[in-house]
Amino acid sequence: MDTTFSAEDLAFRDEVRVFLANTFTDDLKARLSAKSTYKAAQVEWQQSLNNQGWFAVNWPTEYGGSGWTPTQKFIFENERSLAGAPGTIPFGVSMVAPVIYGFGSDEQKARFLPRILNSEDWWCQGYSEPGAGSDLAALKTKAVLDGDDYVVNGAKIWTTYAQLADWIFCLVRTDSSGKKQDGISFLLIDMKTPGIKVNPIIGIDNQHTLNEVEFNEVRVPKANLIGEQDKGWTYAKALLSHERTAIAGVAQSKRHLSELKKVAAVELSAGKPLLDDPSIRKNITDIEIELMALEYTELRVLAAAAAGSSPGAESSLLKIKGTEIQQSIQKLRMDLAGVYSGVFVGGDIDSLSGHEFSDKARVEYMYGRAATVYGGSNEVQKNIISKFVLGL
Amino acid sequence: MDTTFSAEDLAFRDEVRVFLANTFTDDLKARLSAKSTYKAAQVEWQQSLNNQGWFAVNWPTEYGGSGWTPTQKFIFENERSLAGAPGTIPFGVSMVAPVIYGFGSDEQKARFLPRILNSEDWWCQGYSEPGAGSDLAALKTKAVLDGDDYVVNGAKIWTTYAQLADWIFCLVRTDSSGKKQDGISFLLIDMKTPGIKVNPIIGIDNQHTLNEVEFNEVRVPKANLIGEQDKGWTYAKALLSHERTAIAGVAQSKRHLSELKKVAAVELSAGKPLLDDPSIRKNITDIEIELMALEYTELRVLAAAAAGSSPGAESSLLKIKGTEIQQSIQKLRMDLAGVYSGVFVGGDIDSLSGHEFSDKARVEYMYGRAATVYGGSNEVQKNIISKFVLGL
Amino acid sequence: MNFSFSEEQNMLRDSISKFVQDQYEFSVREKLAKTELGFSAENWQTFAELGWLSIPFSEEMGGFGGSVVDSMILMEEFGKGLVLEPFIATVLLFGGVINRSGNSAMMEANIPSIIDGSTQGALACFERQSRFELSDVKTQATKHGDQYSLSGEKSVVYNGASADKIIVSARTSGGQYDNDGITLFLVDANVAGVESTGYRMMDGQMVANITLNDVVLSRESIVGQLDKGFLLLQKVVNETLTAVGGEAIGVMDKLHTATVEYTKAREQFGVAIGSFQALQHRMVETFMACEQTRSLLYRAVCSVAEDKDEATKDVLALKTMIGRAGKLIGDEALQIHGGIGMTDELDIGHYVKRLMMINTFFGDADYSQQKFAELSLAA
């Protein structure tokens, strides 16, 4: 048991730092934060990572994975977060790709994986449906085989960035006769196919991130079916625990917390820094201690995964604690912003109020409420731990 | 809506203060706190209350109740607690008496109520059984009619002060054919009856308060059956919400909290009073604010009861919050005691350690753990609120 | 001691409740919230006609002669409908300060026009740096003979953009953080040197930052006593917070009830989600939080109405609990509603935002608890 970095690890860390300094430029940063240039900038960033061989960090090396050790993953995530660089959009590289290389045909692998690696396709996820939330398997979107095509009818909801996406991977119902987990198939659908309509959903953060995606007689080639018809639930399940691990966001939370300490050092109450306020001290350190723990919980899970045990119910723990910490940080940011936490209009007003972090505070707080609901609600995660870890 | 006291209320408060000053003497106080003299002293105290007409505060006046308004009850409880005077042992006056005057025969009323009023009989409660905890109705102690007697076999558990008691009121099973709530009868049993054995249970507080009471062919005259055979559950249920209200102990908690503020003002850390410590300040005021709220919640429930609505599920709220606050206070006391909170042997060592409140801290903390379990566990109370208030 | 409402109070509640139900459907409210004004001038006239704007003022002034209990009742019903009209800013804060000023000329000149709905008012008592400290005042009032000249900037002034008249706290003596030496001035919004930039808060309320550049005022513009503005503010804040506590409980009850009802209707895994015990017990917690908050509300409102010594302490306890219970209830409402709760389209998020705004209004839970501790733990 030790936590020291080897000489190779330290060299890798330096390499990452150099890469970040060269690649994550102020110009890129600016383009990432403007709505109109966001997508292109994010793609550019992901392509830079891929050129370095650092994009598909969890893929098997045969498909282009980075082949990193848990320690390298830890180092990269830490450095990336410290630099404030964005993560990768997970829907392609982390979510559909493992299904494709795990269960797809050779043709599908050849067709989709290289484009994902190079961020040529922007993917979104079609799981949830209006009326079926955490009870994912209750989905109703139907696909009926008609010649060489499946004809898809129904709707998906809470689809992040569907408005930017080229492709959507969907769970669809191909058989309703058995129990609900059976009869589900996994389809890859081109978003340009006629009959698809994307309806924006404005969130409580007043942003357009989520969407409803309607399917009206959408024809999807049979070649886009992953694995066997009616077996999609199996493929999707394998992917779910992966999603949960990714949601933990430890490195990101570390960065946010350290930013907030700096804010608390300069924001005043009655002329004294908020960092001297006993409530703020308690609130910050409550979070920090949980986060220090979660960082090592994640390392332990990564180490176990590298040693061959697949992250099962432990990933539920990461998801629950990770999202709880994220929300606590968002709450802390709001607390620090005080009355300015409620300021609604951005732009000019921010500078007027003298509290530039308040608009970010509100948007992140509000958007962050969803973290305990998506990726399988935290209640569902608790049911998973209860059943598979505690044996209840 | 107002919280002012009328002239009559103020006069009553003065009267209570005079009574307490005259009756709750240092001598009585000393006898109450020594194990050997406790029972006689407690009886003496209750008899003093009864001589004043202040003992049976919730009974109808026709049976000797005090006929107090909610405000008077509030005033008395406050003054009593402020003075540090003990409450009344509830098993007779508050628990079995309402069943007797509510459902007993005229003979039973005449026989038992005057002796309860004058604290001539010490009662204990025979509800819980080994194996049947919160699921009270699952009780198995059997009573079979044999001539003019019921013959009782079985065991009751968690019986407070059974070792001091003259009588026990029991729920017994007289019929096992229907659903479990049916076939239960309510029996009054003389503790001197042959076949009763009291086995002490030492608690985690290392005190002997609880007991198991065994019944082995115990013959109980039919005249000691309350109401109808097999209808005991109905009678007991009426009593339960009463018990829950009594458990809240708001006035007592107010007194304890104000004592602890005084302790925190003199106990030091690094030479500074603990009362200046931010954690202690937060812990004290967390409790105080909840308690200030609960005081008014209780007043609102009392007022509603006086206006004719019977305290139903609201009493579950009082029980939950009241016991949570009690436990928080016990925890706070332990925190103040610091390392001395663990001192096990009382007597000499207490004075040695210089922290006389530490032994009390430990005993009350440990004994207090049971408060969220007895009187219907807090989980059961939540089920009650969920069902009867929220309609879930 | 009694916890029931008078016949008159029940009638008041019914009339407000009816208005909210009939005129304040969520979709109507949403349209109003997006207008430039941020509320309905027509509604405001209705309030005047129904006498609601007169509630806290004495009968001599043409008012209803109500107490904070009446204001609490009104605000509880307003809370249920997320009413946008600036009752708090104009009637409770602006009107409250005038009403407690002891200056009868000023009262006679202003209260009738509050009551008839013709004057909109605001209280400008916070600044960019002041966070929740009423005493942190940099805005300077400099005396020139019989006149004062005001300069400074006030932040997040509720109803600041619509107000005809604004009460401004300014320093006439003492240091930046002193309680003493703060004086309140009545400032006409149209007078030279007053500039206001309006913006919207997340609950739809319109606020403004107000700059004062050598605004010249007569001695008669002083509200209350020279240098003693802090005490006057504190009194009015206590009264206002009990009324806002009413609003908070209205919002909380609404969120709690809507959530319970949602769990009865919403099915997952083939059953209503309200049948899951883990959710049941959490909703019992929100139920208890509502009840405990209501108890502190009644405690504080009586304390303020009866002018008890512990009024400030009771109000701080209430404010602390509103913050904490509000967070719990809001979080559970969003979480239990799930995805649908996260959309701007549903009313739930809007109720949550209003509760969050109430939390930071004149001091959040942590701040209020520390102030409470100062009073409660003084040796």
Add this chain to the structure above:
Amino acid sequence: MNFSFSEEQNMLRDSISKFVQDQYEFSVREKLAKTELGFSAENWQTFAELGWLSIPFSEEMGGFGGSVVDSMILMEEFGKGLVLEPFIATVLLFGGVINRSGNSAMMEANIPSIIDGSTQGALACFERQSRFELSDVKTQATKHGDQYSLSGEKSVVYNGASADKIIVSARTSGGQYDNDGITLFLVDANVAGVESTGYRMMDGQMVANITLNDVVLSRESIVGQLDKGFLLLQKVVNETLTAVGGEAIGVMDKLHTATVEYTKAREQFGVAIGSFQALQHRMVETFMACEQTRSLLYRAVCSVAEDKDEATKDVLALKTMIGRAGKLIGDEALQIHGGIGMTDELDIGHYVKRLMMINTFFGDADYSQQKFAELSLAA
């Protein structure tokens, strides 16, 4: 970076685990806890023979040459059996201070007899008034020529009644609360002027209050450096707390597991109570609390073993979480067990008491968190 144990460490764990299972049944432990000594001298000799008492000491001293990781492993297994023998007091605290003293004569004179089980030791570093502050020292060491005279009272000294030798913190310079000016002295328990009053703690541990009346000591009795005792103590406390963290996690896991198993067996309302979702979700919380505590334990133990800058900070984080998680886990274990959990007869209450004692050991959760904040929030 790796989180697995060496072959040797796994063997160590197995041998301790086997001892606890075979020799430390709860009923046996309960009898031991009620003896005057409070533990078994025979067990102590077994520990010596098995080499456990030598774990932290270097091979040169005849020790096992282990790290804090090894001590942690041992203590985790001890925790599962609520082992009473004074390993913490004699080996970790007393032995730890000697071991870190840099004084080779003293090490050679004392460590072998710790290892062979013939010396019992204690560390007397707290006083009646000192609460959790190691630096609050009133006990005075007055210099007379080449000798020191010690006077004062030390409180709650673990193993104080059985100890042959005691390390005492005393003030040689500075004021009562200063970190500097504290010196550690090695005191023979039988020497004139040392009086000890033994008593028991609720977890069965024997402690003593020790009075020192003009106890005369040579210059050679100084452990470490004059006036620098605080730094030495802090180092040893960090090492000890990571080992005690191991014990805590042993206790927590035991409580959590016993509770889960109880809910599978215990029936109410016709079903196992483990089928109630509200209880399930609460046991998921205790599971997560165990895992998070274990993570901080590994973090702190590596930090201390690798002598990192953040060692103290990591230990304080661990100690804070042990207090908080321990409270949660203990509370839930008692509550979910219900009545039976409240009896002295069942082991549950005893595990809970040990966790409570660990919480107050060298600073409770609130104290540790504030100390943590001082390090973490320094600007």
